[in-house]
Amino acid sequence: MASAAEQLASSMNLGSFAKATELKQRIWFTLGALVVFRLGTYIPVPGVDATVMTHLMAQNGGGVLGMFNMFTGGALGRMTVFALNIMPYISASIIMQLMQAAVPSLETLKKEGQSGQQKINQYTRYLTVLIALVQSYGISIGLESLHSSVGPAVVDPGPFFIFTTVITLVGGTVFLMWLGEQITARGIGNGSSLIIFSGIVAALPGAVAGILQLGATGALSTVFVIGFFVVSLLVIAFVVFMERAQRRVLVQYPKRQVGSRMFGGDSSHLPMKVNTSGVIPPIFASSLLLIPATIIGFSKGTGPGWLQFLARQLSHGQPGYMILYAALIIFFSYFYTAVVFNPEETADNLKKYGGFVPGIRPGANTAKYFDTVLTRLTTIGAIYLCIVCLIPEFLIGEYDIPFYFGGTSLLIIVSVTMDTVAQVQSHLLAHQYEGLIRKGRGRTRGR
Numbered sequence: 001m002a003s004a005a006e007q008l009a010s011s012m013n014l015g016s017f018a019k020a021t022e023l024k025q026r027i028w029f030t031l032g033a034l035v036v037f038r039l040g041t042y043i044p045v046p047g048v049d050a051t052v053m054t055h056l057m058a059q060n061g062g063g064v065l066g067m068f069n070m071f072t073g074g075a076l077g078r079m080t081v082f083a084l085n086i087m088p089y090i091s092a093s094i095i096m097q098l099m100q101a102a103v104p105s106l107e108t109l110k111k112e113g114q115s116g117q118q119k120i121n122q123y124t125r126y127l128t129v130l131i132a133l134v135q136s137y138g139i140s141i142g143l144e145s146l147h148s149s150v151g152p153a154v155v156d157p158g159p160f161f162i163f164t165t166v167i168t169l170v171g172g173t174v175f176l177m178w179l180g181e182q183i184t185a186r187g188i189g190n191g192s193s194l195i196i197f198s199g200i201v202a203a204l205p206g207a208v209a210g211i212l213q214l215g216a217t218g219a220l221s222t223v224f225v226i227g228f229f230v231v232s233l234l235v236i237a238f239v240v241f242m243e244r245a246q247r248r249v250l251v252q253y254p255k256r257q258v259g260s261r262m263f264g265g266d267s268s269h270l271p272m273k274v275n276t277s278g279v280i281p282p283i284f285a286s287s288l289l290l291i292p293a294t295i296i297g298f299s300k301g302t303g304p305g306w307l308q309f310l311a312r313q314l315s316h317g318q319p320g321y322m323i324l325y326a327a328l329i330i331f332f333s334y335f336y337t338a339v340v341f342n343p344e345e346t347a348d349n350l351k352k353y354g355g356f357v358p359g360i361r362p363g364a365n366t367a368k369y370f371d372t373v374l375t376r377l378t379t380i381g382a383i384y385l386c387i388v389c390l391i392p393e394f395l396i397g398e399y400d401i402p403f404y405f406g407g408t409s410l411l412i413i414v415s416v417t418m419d420t421v422a423q424v425q426s427h428l429l430a431h432q433y434e435g436l437i438r439k440g441r442g443r444t445r446g447r
Contacts, residue, residue, distance in 0.1 A: 023188075023427040030187035033179050034198045040082045040175075041075035041199070045168050047161045048079045048143060052153045056146055070409060073199025079153075081172040083139065084132055086195050089177045092127035093192075094280065096120060101339045128177055129170065136169035137162070189423040190416060197416040200409050228395070232410075235388060239414045242384045245274040247377055249370075251355045268355075270346075272373060275381040277336040279415060282389050282408040285328035289321060325393065326386045333382035334375075343370035385411075 044050055057069065057077040069076040072085035100106045100120070109116035140162040146153035154161055176195060183191030215225035248269035313320040347367035356362045360369045389407030 020428055023424065026186065026188050026427065027424075030183050030194065033183050033187060033191075034194065037082065037176065037179065037195055037198060038073065038202060040172065041073050041080050042078065043081045045079050045081060045083065046164055047155050048165075049151065049153055049155055050078060052146070052148050052150050053077065053079045055148045055150050056153065070200060070203065071196055073202050075199070079143070081168050082176060084135055084169050084173045085199065086173065086176045086180055086192050088131040088135060088173050089124070089128045089180070089192060090196075091131055092124050095127060096124045098339055101342075125177065129174065132170045132173040133166065136166045136173075139169065140165035188420060188427070190419050193412070193416045193419065197412060200413060231391075235391065235410065236414055238384075239388060239411060240418065242274060242381075243415060243418060246271045247274070247373060248272075249373065250358060251350060252358055253353070253355050272341075272370075272377055273381075274377050275384060276341055276374070276378065277333045277381065277385075279408060279411045280336045281329045281332035281382070281385055282411060284332045285325055285389075286408055288328060289325055322390055322393065326390060329385050329389060330382040333385060334378055337374065337378045337381075341374060343367040343374060346370055 054077065068085075068087065071087060072083060075082040075085060096106070100110050106120065106123075109119055143165070144154050144157040144161070177192075180191030180195055183189070183194055187194075211220070211225060211228065214220040215222055220228075248271050250267060251270050252267045344367045347363060347370060350356065350366060351362040357366055357369060360366050385407075388411060392407045392410065
C-alpha cells in the first residue's frame with residue numbers, strides 16, 4: 001500500500017493536474033473567494049475619514065494595531081467593512097478548544113462524533129458574533145475619540161454612527177466566517193487560514209519594496225539588504241524543516257484468531273509533531289506584549305510615568321521585550337499543547353483497540369510515556385519558536401524592518417503554504433486512485 005502511494009505521488013505532474021477537473025474547480029473557487037475578500041478590504045465604513053485613519057495608523061501602527069492591521073491585509077488601517085477580518089472567529093475557535101478541556105459537557109459533545117462537532121461549530125459561530133459585537137462597539141467608541149492634525153476620524157459622531165459601524169463590522173466578520181467555511185468545503189481547505197494568509201501576502205510586495213528602497217537611499221547598506229534576504233530564506237527553510245519534524249512512536253497490534261483465520265499482528269506509527277501548538281503561542285505572546293506600547297501611543301506620552309517606562313522597556317528590540325516574549329512563547333507552547341493533545345485519552349484509545357507501545361504496559365504507563373515524549377518535543381518546539389520569532393523582532397527593533405517580516409507572519413505564511421500544498425497533493429492522489437479504479441473495472445468488464 002505504501003509503495004503504491006509513493007508511486008502515485010511520484011507520478012503526479014502537470015498532466016495529471018490538467019485532468020483533475022474537480023481540483024481545478026476547487027482552486028478557481030478558492031481564488032475567486034480570496035478576490036472577494038481583497039475587494040472587501042477596500043470598502044470603507046460609512047462616516048470614517050480615510051485620510052485621518054491613514055495619518056493615525058502611520059503614528060500608531062507599531063503596536064497591536066500594526067499586528068492586527070497586518071492580519072487584516074490593511075483593512076483595519078483603512079477602516080473598511082472587513083476591519084475585524086476573521087480574527088473574532090479565530091479567537092472563538094481557540095476559546096472553544098480551551099473550554100472543551102475544561103467543561104465536561106463540551107468534552108462529551110466532542111466525543112459524540114460528527115453530530116457533536118456540528119453543535120460545537122454552532123456554538124463557535126455564536127461566540128464569534130458576540131466577540132465581534134464587543135470589538136466593533138469598542139472600535140466605534142474609539143473612532144469617535146480619535147483626532148489628528150488633519151481633523152477628527154469620524155465625520156458625524158453619535159448613536160447612529162455607532163449603530164451603523166457595529167452592524168457593518170459584525171456583518172463583515174460573519175460574511176468572512178461564511179466565506180472561510182465555503183473555501184474549506186468547496187475549495188482546497190483551510191479557509192480561515194487562507195484568508196489571513198492572503199491578507200499578509202498582499203502586503204509583502206510593498207514590504208519588500210520598502211526594504212529595497214531603504215537600501216537604495218543608503219539607510220541600509222547593500223550588504224545588509226542582501227544578508228537580510230539570505231537569512232530570510234534560511235529561516236524559511238528552517239521553519240519548513242521544523243514544521244515537518246515529528247516523532248513517530250511505534251505501535252503494535254497483537255494477532256488474534258477468529259475461527260480459522262488469523263487477524264492483526266500489524267504495526268503502525270503514531271506521529272507526534274515537534275511543534276504541536278502551531279502559530280498560537282507567538283500570536284498570544286505578541287498580543288499581550290504590544291498592548292502597553294499601544295496604550296502609551298494613544299495617550300501621546302501623557303500617561304503615568306510607570307506606564308511610559310514600561311512601554312519603553314517593552315518596545316521592539318529591548319532586552320525586557322525579548323525576555324518576556326520568549327517566556328510567553330514557552331508558556332503558551334506548553335499550555336496549548338496540553339489542550340490539543342491528551343496523553344491519557346490517546347493511551348485509552350490504543351488500549352481499547354488492542355494497540356500497545358513495545359516495552360510499555362498499556363494504560364497509565366503508556367500515558368506517562370506519551371507525556372514524557374510530548375514534554376521533550378514541546379521543549380524543542382518552544383525553543384524553535386523563540387528562535388524564529390526573536391530574530392525578526394531584533395531586526396524590527398534595530399533596523400526598523402517592516403512589521404510584515406515578523407516571526408508570526410513568517411510562521412503563518414510557511415504553515416499555510418505547506419498545508420495548502422498538502423491539500424492539493426491529496427486531491428491529486430485521490431483523483432489518480434479513482435482513475436486506477438475505473439481502469440480496473442473496465443478491464444474486468446472486458447474479460
